[in-house]
Amino acid sequence: NAGVTQTPKFQVLKTGQSMTLQCAQDMNHEYMSWYRQDPGMGLRLIHYSVGAGITDQGEVPNGYNVSRSTTEDFPLRLLSAAPSQTSVYFCASRVQGATYNSPLHFGNGTRLTVT
C-alpha cells in the first residue's frame, strides 16, 4: 500500500518563486491536511479539507493556498516563497465522519528551503 505520497522530497526555492507541493493518498480518506514542522514548535496546521471541494484554514494559513478537486489529491501552493516558509511540510489524511478520532496517516515530508 502506498498510503500518503508526497513529492518532491526536497526543494530549494529563491525568494518570490512559486511552487506546488503534491500530496496524494490511495486510502479513500475524506480528510486531508497540511502541516509544517519547525524545530521546537511541533507541527502546525496550515490548511485542511474534509472532502472534495471543501477546504478550510488552520493555524498558519498565510502565504499558502490549497484546493481539493479530487478525494485523492490535496496540493499545497506557495505563490511567492519567503525565507520564513523554510520548513518541513507534512501531508496527512484520515477517515472522516463517525470515526472522528481515527488516526492521521502521514506522508514522509517535503523539506523546503527558501533562500
Add this chain to the structure above:
Amino acid sequence: AQSVTQLGSHVSVSEGALVLLRCNYSSSVPPYLFWYVQYPNQGLQLLLKYTSAATLVKGINGFEAEFKKSETSFHLTKPSAHMSDAAEYFCAVSEDNAGNMLTFGGGTRLMVKP
C-alpha cells in the same frame, strides 16, 4: 483555545530504564489526546489515543499513557527502554468531535544509551 506543553525537548535514558515523557494540555472542554512518534526522515505514526473510554491507555511498542484530568496531564511511559525507541515523540490534543484541528506540542527527542 487549546494548547499542549511537552516538558523537556530532549530526554536521555539508558537501555532498560523507565521512559517518562511529559505532556500537559489546556482545553476548555474534555479533550481527545494523542501521542505520535516520528522516526528519522519519516512522517508521524500514532502510538496511542485517549477518547474517554479509559484513563490508562495502552499503545504500540509497550508504551502507555495515563489521562489525569486534575493535573491536565497525559504523560507517556514505557517500563523498559529499547534502543529502537530512540525517536521524537509528539503529544497532540483535539477539542472538536470531528478532530479536524489537532494542536501538537513541541516534541521531545528521546535518546537511548546502551
